[in-house]
Amino acid sequence: MQKFNLLAIDLEPAPYKFDLWNEFQNSNNFELFTIFSEKRNWSPDAGHDYRLWPPSIFKYEICVGQTIFDVIGCCLKIAARLI
Secondary structure (H helix, E strand, C coil): CCCEEEEEEECCCCHHHHHHHHHHHHCCCEEEEEEECCCCCCCCCCCCCCCCCCCCCCEEEECCCCCHHHHHHHHHHHHHHHC
16 A cells, blocks of 8 residues: 655654654554654743653654844755645
């Protein structure tokens, strides 16, 4: 059976999100790559400082930084994956 390439764009990484994307990768139907658009949500009422992470069996990248240039860089990474 052919695997489908799947690009997932998610906000900040979290253990429960790693569990979710691991399940997609485990299904053997998808070749998954995830881009997390921020390392941590810096809003006063959001974001967590997770200390424990489940192992990742999927490929991922985390965009870091808060400036407009960092956001543009992340958008370029996403666009490059779509081409």
